[in-house]
Amino acid sequence: MSKLRVVHYINQFFAQIGGEEKADYPIELREGTPVGPGLAFTQAFGEDAEIVGTIICGDSYFNENIEETTKKVVEMVKGLKPDVVIFGPAFNAGRYGFACGTCAAAVHDELELPVVTGMYPENPGVDTAKDKAYVVVTKNSAADMRHAVKVMAPLALKLARHEHVGASCEEGYINQGIRVNFFEKKRGSERAVEMLLKKIAGKPYETEYPMPSFDRVEPMPAVKDLAHAKIALVTSGGICPKGNPDHIESSNATKFGEYSIEGVTDLTEETFETAHGGYDPSYANEDPDRVLPVDIMRDLEKEGVIGKLHELFYTTVGNGTAVASAKKYGAEIGKRLLSAGVNAVILTST
Numbered sequence: 001m002s003k004l005r006v007v008h009y010i011n012q013f014f015a016q017i018g019g020e021e022k023a024d025y026p027i028e029l030r031e032g033t034p035v036g037p038g039l040a041f042t043q044a045f046g047e048d049a050e051i052v053g054t055i056i057c058g059d060s061y062f063n064e065n066i067e068e069t070t071k072k073v074v075e076m077v078k079g080l081k082p083d084v085v086i087f088g089p090a091f092n093a094g095r096y097g098f099a100c101g102t103c104a105a106a107v108h109d110e111l112e113l114p115v116v117t118g119m120y121p122e123n124p125g126v127d128t129a130k131d132k133a134y135v136v137v138t139k140n141s142a143a144d145m146r147h148a149v150k151v152m153a154p155l156a157l158k159l160a161r162h163e164h165v166g167a168s169c170e171e172g173y174i175n176q177g178i179r180v181n182f183f184e185k186k187r188g189s190e191r192a193v194e195m196l197l198k199k200i201a202g203k204p205y206e207t208e209y210p211m212p213s214f215d216r217v218e219p220m221p222a223v224k225d226l227a228h229a230k231i232a233l234v235t236s237g238g239i240c241p242k243g244n245p246d247h248i249e250s251s252n253a254t255k256f257g258e259y260s261i262e263g264v265t266d267l268t269e270e271t272f273e274t275a276h277g278g279y280d281p282s283y284a285n286e287d288p289d290r291v292l293p294v295d296i297m298r299d300l301e302k303e304g305v306i307g308k309l310h311e312l313f314y315t316t317v318g319n320g321t322a323v324a325s326a327k328k329y330g331a332e333i334g335k336r337l338l339s340a341g342v343n344a345v346i347l348t349s350t
Contacts, residue, residue, distance in 0.1 A: 004049035004160045008038045008084040009073065009103060011096045012058040014142075016139045022275060023095075025058030027069050029076045039143060041086065044153035049160065059095035066102065073103045074110050082113065083160035087133070089118025089123060089148040092140035092252065092320045104133035114159035119147045119174075123324045126174060134159070135174040140322050141252050152287025229343040232310035234333060235350045236318035236326075237284065237291035238276030239267070248317055250277025256316035256329045258336070261309070265298045278319030279350045291348055310342050318349065 012018055012025040014036040034051040042051055049100070055076050062069045077085055085107050087100035097119050100222045104115040105128055118136040119126050129135055134155055138148045151172040158165055167182070168175045184191070191208070198205035223229050240248060246257045261267075267288035274284040274291060289295045297309045314333045337345060 002156065004045075004084065005052045005080065005082040006041070006045070006049050006156065006160070007053045007055065007077050007080050007085045008041065008051050009039070009055045009100065010036050010086070010089045011062075011090075011093075011099065011246040012056065013096075015054070015056040015099065017056070017058075020280060023058045023060035024064075025056070027055065027057040027059055027076075030054045030056065031080070037089070037149065039151055040145065040149045041156075044149050047254065048261050049083075050159055052082060055100065059093070059099060063092040063095050069099075070103055070106050077107050078111055079156050084156045085113055085115045086152065086156055086343065087115065087117040087129075089136065089138050089145070089152065090123060091118070091142055091144065091148075092120035092123050092322065094124050094320075097123035098128060099125070101125035101128030101130075101133070104129045108132040114156075116152050116156045118152050120322070121174060121212075130174050131176055134165070134171075134176075135160045136172055137174055140320065161343065226306050227304055228307040230308045230310055230341055231297065231306050232337050232340075232342045232345045233261075233292055233294065233297065234311040234345050234349070235292050235313070235315050235320075235348040237315070237348055238274040238317040238319075239272055239284065239288050239313075239315050241291040242271055242273050244273070244275045248275045248315070250275055250317060251318040251320040253319075253321045253325065256314055258312055258314055260292055260311055261313055264294060264343075266295045267292060269339050270326070276317050276319055276350065278317070284350075291350065293346075293348070296327070297346075307343075310337070310340060312336075312340070337342050338339065 014034060018023055032054045035054045035056065038051045038054055055073055057069060079295045087104045088096065090097035090100045100117045104117050107113055108115050109132065115133040115182055116136065117129060117133050118138045120140040121140055126135055136148060136152045136155065138144050155171055155173065165171055195205045238248065240257050246255060248255055248257055269285055272288040274281045274288065284291045292313060300306045301309050316329055
């Protein structure tokens with residue numbers, strides 16, 4: 001009996017070509033030998049399936065050439081005649097996730113092939129793929145690779161064999177919004193009472209009908225008198241004192257930094273740098289004001305356009321950082337700014 005044929009898509013990092021400095025790596029097809037996570041998938045498949053081709057593409061290259069590259073991915077997949085296609089897993093890497101989701105949807109639509117990917121639920125790529133691909137739930141970093149492969153591999157085999165795929169809670173993928181009738185072991189009233197008792201007792205429980213989360217933020221009223229306002233700078237661009245004294249992670253940040261700019265009129269490459277690992281740091285390190293505009297704010301302060309620039313700035317790294325972590329940092333930073341009498345904040349990214 002011949003093995004099932006699998007095509008695998010990965011980015012430049014997981015292909016061990018390089019990190020952000022190689023994010024412009026053009027699309028490439030390597031036939032035969034599995035690459036990177038493909039080795040783990042091959043082991044999980046055993047004698048049932050084999051990776052017949054690995055498509056590699058840099059994250060920046062894909063996102064700067066979306067239509068052209070997606071078309072090439074579809075053509076490459078078509079030429080290899082696979083039974084199933086695996087994208088990633090991408091965990092919480094946004095550009096990688098978007099590439100996986102976009103290509104997975106295209107392969108599903110144009111070739112009518114089953115597709116599987118894996119992402120952290122907050123990855124922006126989830127929304128591009130979840131109604132067409134099976135998106136296995138992963139944690140937010142590659143440290144979860146072993147578990148991701150353990151779930152994705154058997155699901156891919158099921159799809160390749162056209163076997164029945166169970167509910168999302170059973171198979172470990174993100175709910176696709178498809179309702180299927182089935183018989184529960186317990187009647188609804190029993191399940192409802194059990195959930196209620198757990199809720200009253202403060203014990204964890206899982207609702208059978210999760211409500212969508214609409215994260216809307218109402219804008220604050222405009223600052224009426226900028227000439228007397230105290231303005232602060234906050235950034236997710238990773239600008240920090242030279243040497244990154246608090247060791248803010250380049251990805252999936254677990255902390256934020258608070259640093260003084262009292263008396264500072266210009267951020268120089270001798271005194272400041274970026275800790276961010278999600279973009280080319282060359283220009284930010286050359287002139288950190290490009291990300292944290294202290295020089296411009298000092299000009300506005302001198303001209304009387306604003307009253308005062310707050311003597312402290314706050315910084316973290318947005319690259320791969322979970323939304324829940326970002327909310328926690330924002331709440332803490334907000335408390336500190338309020339207690340310092342800050343009237344408005346300028347938030348900068350990359």
